[in-house]
Amino acid sequence: MRIDRVQLHNYRNYKDCTVDFGSEVTIFIGKNGAGKTNLIKAIKQLLSFVFSRRKDEPQFQFIASSDRNVISFKPLDARYGKDEDEGETEYNYHYPIVNTLYATLGNNERLNWTFEKDALTKGLKDSFYKKANLKFWKTYDNGKSELPVFAYFSDSYPHVNLQLSTTIKAMLESGNPLPRNAAYYKWDDDKNCTEIWLQYFIMKYKKSRLQNDEKATRFIDAIRTVLVKCSKPVSVYNPDMDIALRDILLDFRGKNEVVVVEYDNGTRIPFTELPTGYLRFFSIVLDIACRGYLLNENCNPDGIVLIDELDLHLHPSVERTILKRLRTTFTRIQWIVSTHSPLVLSAFEQKDGSNIIYKIYRNETEVVFSPIANMQGVDASSGLKYTMDTPDDDSRLNDYKEAYDFWKSKGDKEKMSNIKEMIKNVVGEKSLFYQMLK
Amino acid sequence: MKYIDKTLKKQQGEQIVTEFLNCFHNRTKAYPNDMYKAFCSEIDDAHNHVKFRQRLIDEVLIQEQDGLCCYCMRRLSECKKMTIEHVMPNHAVDKTELDKYRTRATELDGLPHSEDFKSLSPITYPPHPHSIAYQNLLLSCDGNLFNESPTPQCCNLKRKHTFLPPFVLYSNIIQTFIYTEDGMAEWQEDPEPPESKGNAMRILGLNKSILKMVRRIWFFCTDNNLNPQKEEKDFVINTMMGYLNFPSMNEEDINMLLNFKKDKYWKLLLEYDAFATIKHC
Numbered sequence: 064m065r066i067d068r069v070q071l072h073n074y075r076n077y078k079d080c081t082v083d084f085g086s087e088v089t090i091f092i093g094k095n096g097a098g099k100t101n102l103i104k105a106i107k108q109l110l111s112f113v114f115s116r117r118k119d120e121p122q123f124q125f126i127a128s129s130d131r132n133v134i135s136f137k138p139l140d141a142r143y144g145k146d147e148d149e150g151e152t153e154y155n156y157h158y159p160i161v162n163t164l165y166a167t168l169g170n171n172e173r174l175n176w177t178f179e180k181d182a183l184t185k186g187l188k189d190s191f192y193k194k195a196n197l198k199f200w201k202t203y204d205n206g207k208s209e210l211p212v213f214a215y216f217s218d219s220y221p222h223v224n225l226q227l228s229t230t231i232k233a234m235l236e237s238g239n240p241l242p243r244n245a246a247y248y249k250w251d252d253d254k255n256c257t258e259i260w261l262q263y264f265i266m267k268y269k270k271s272r273l274q275n276d277e278k279a280t281r282f283i284d285a286i287r288t289v290l291v292k293c294s295k296p297v298s299v300y301n302p303d304m305d306i307a308l309r310d311i312l313l314d315f316r317g318k319n320e321v322v323v324v325e326y327d328n329g330t331r332i333p334f335t336e337l338p339t340g341y342l343r344f345f346s347i348v349l350d351i352a353c354r355g356y357l358l359n360e361n362c363n364p365d366g367i368v369l370i371d372e373l374d375l376h377l378h379p380s381v382e383r384t385i386l387k388r389l390r391t392t393f394t395r396i397q398w399i400v401s402t403h404s405p406l407v408l409s410a411f412e413q414k415d416g417s418n419i420i421y422k423i424y425r426n427e428t429e430v431v432f433s434p435i436a437n438m439q440g441v442d443a444s445s446g447l448k449y450t451m452d453t454p455d456d457d458s459r460l461n462d463y464k465e466a467y468d469f470w471k472s473k474g475d476k477e478k479m480s481n482i483k484e485m486i487k488n489v490v491g492e493k494s495l496f497y498q499m500l501k
Numbered sequence: 502m503k504y505i506d507k508t509l510k511k512q513q514g515e516q517i518v519t520e521f522l523n524c525f526h527n528r529t530k531a532y533p534n535d536m537y538k539a540f541c542s543e544i545d546d547a548h549n550h551v552k553f554r555q556r557l558i559d560e561v562l563i564q565e566q567d568g569l570c571c572y573c574m575r576r577l578s579e580c581k582k583m584t585i586e587h588v589m590p591n592h593a594v595d596k597t598e599l600d601k602y603r604t605r606a607t608e609l610d611g612l613p614h615s616e617d618f619k620s621l622s623p624i625t626y627p628p629h630p631h632s633i634a635y636q637n638l639l640l641s642c643d644g645n646l647f648n649e650s651p652t653p654q655c656c657n658l659k660r661k662h663t664f665l666p667p668f669v670l671y672s673n674i675i676q677t678f679i680y681t682e683d684g685m686a687e688w689q690e691d692p693e694p695p696e697s698k699g700n701a702m703r704i705l706g707l708n709k710s711i712l713k714m715v716r717r718i719w720f721f722c723t724d725n726n727l728n729p730q731k732e733e734k735d736f737v738i739n740t741m742m743g744y745l746n747f748p749s750m751n752e753e754d755i756n757m758l759l760n761f762k763k764d765k766y767w768k769l770l771l772e773y774d775a776f777a778t779i780k781h782c
């Protein structure tokens with residue numbers, strides 16, 4: 064499943080806004096307060112259409128034992144403002160709030176649905192998303208076939224732990240496999256679910272080792288493979304991560320069993336004590352892998368992952384490569400991420416339709432999403448410089464330019480056009496950089 | 502890789518190893534448990550401290566290989582440390598594994614496994630135990646291209662103890678092992694059964710994109726009468742850029758080429774000057 068477009072009306076700081084998503088990656092770059100977090104919140108809420116719990120609906124069986132439900136708007140979700148151009152003299156909450164999401168399901172069927180609330184005292188109009196809900200569950204065979212993973216990582220992730228409810232605690236202590244719908248447990252929460260996954264890993268690990276439980280072994284091996292894989296070097300000219308994992312296993316610290324990671328050099332440390340700079344990355348990978356496995360018994364799920372501030376709390380060696388690492392580890396996920404950091408983009412290739420980068424900023428009256436033709440295509444001399452520092456790899460374009468000028472000075476048209484072709488391929492025909500070549 | 506002739510300096514090579522064994526035995530009245538470790542240590546020979554390993558390197562191995570890494574052809578004097586490559590792994594767990602080598606190269610035929618050496622009766626040598634036998638020893642770079650990363654990128658340390666046919670002891674390697682114009686190392690005809698096809702390059706990391714580019718630049722220079730040792734690096738790379746066209750080179754290749762505008766990459770390029778005299782296909 065992937066989402067194609069979101070439209071927001073009167074939602075938080077958005078009066079009217081339409082944003083198209085890349086089928087693989089969408090990146091929002093912008094300062095704090097520009098509205099990145101609100102956008103991600105809107106998407107999260109809209110995705111809850113899947114979890115409608117009406118008894119007469121076919122998926123009820125799947126959803127009923129979970130904690131999921133459709134999420135309504137909160138009072139403060141209505142846009143607060145004074146629209147002088149519409150003659151308003153006072154600040155007001157504006158209604159109706161109308162948010163719509165367009166999506167494509169696994170079988171390429173398209174659908175869209177709307178969450179609408181007409182006034183503070185009114186609820187969501189369920190007729191606006193019911194059709195989409197039916198289509199979704201029909202496509203996924205009422206939950207019998209492979210389902211998409213949803214995951215969300217807030218800007219505080221993973222530094223706030225979720226308080227485990229007694230229900231989930233009991234489930235973990237029972238020694239029984241978690242139900243399949245646990246894959247959606249608190250998926251949209253700001254807090255992290257790491258503790259659940261680690262407890263589950265311990266339980267499965269013991270089953271695997273003490274009882275030779277084949278299913279448990281498969282789970283353990285799948286999780287280990289993913290965590291090891293995501294720490295391996297991604298390419299020659301990106302610096303390796305300082306931490307490469309060799310394994311993830313169980314160790315005893317005092318009386319307690321602890322999940323530990325083993326570095327390539329043999330050092331072992333508890334997962335939760337991974338250095339800052341790495342913990343967020345590995346926690347994200349663990350979370351997606353566990354949800355994927357619970358849903359479909361594999362760690363390369365289809366699905367949608369939202370990450371607010373992708374670059375936060377990352378060691379520079381991870382920051383530069385996180386996007387590439389995530390994408391090679393989970394090849395079927397659609398990534399929607401926000402960031403401050405040009406470093407995140409340094410290894411990012413822009414591709415029509417599949418990858419989109421938006422610069423997001425506020426002018427006096429509204430939030431503007433402006434697609435950046437290519438991050439690398441913007442150089443200082445063009446007079447168009449973004450608010451953040453340009454990445455190191457911008458020097459790459461200067462290298463191209465130098466080679467181009469070298470042959471220009473020799474008046475060799477054929478060589479110039481060779482280099483121009485290469486530049487076109489890197490930055491795209493529409494980029495300023497390409498068009499500046501004369 | 503190129504053929505390393507282990508017959509030319511055989512006498513000197515064997516002489517040093519024999520001296521080592523004699524000397525160790527004179528001093529301790531026994532032969533070492535760990536042959537190679539003892540060979541690497543300093544032996545106290547009648548108050549003369551002798552480093553046999555170093556002697557073998559200086560007097561024999563380095564000359565035999567023209568100062569180049571046996572696999573990637575990097576100039577060994579530029580490596581942070583050079584390493585000894587055991588053609589037959591020093592710690593071959595399964596002794597029969599040695600047969601896979603012995604049957605492939607006559608030079609290795611007859612070398613006993615080090616663990617069996619002490620139970621020979623009588624103990625005579627040469628042939629020397631495999632972990633110190635001169636015929637089984639080559640010089641390799643440490644795979645540390647910029648002398649900074651702890652993870653070996655190529656050659657001996659990348660290989661570890663993996664089985665690898667003794668290619669560099671095959672006298673016909675010059676016909677079978679070739680480089681393409683874009684720097685790729687390939688087998689013209691595979692000297693080994695199909696299951697090993699391509700494995701050697703992977704085991705040794707010889708087609709790492711950085712090494713491919715090193716060779717590609719050298720070949721380009723040779724073909725166009727440029728000398729990287731004399732020209733400015735920017736001049737060479739800008740010239741080369743004009744000759745490339747998309748899509749014969751993808752973006753990743755171009756990025757790699759442009760890396761060579763950095764001093765440390767250029768320095769590495771010059772350490773592979775052996776490619777100035779090697780022809781591509």
Ligand SMILES: [Zn+2]
Nearest residue numbers: 570573642656
């Ligand atoms: Zn080498």
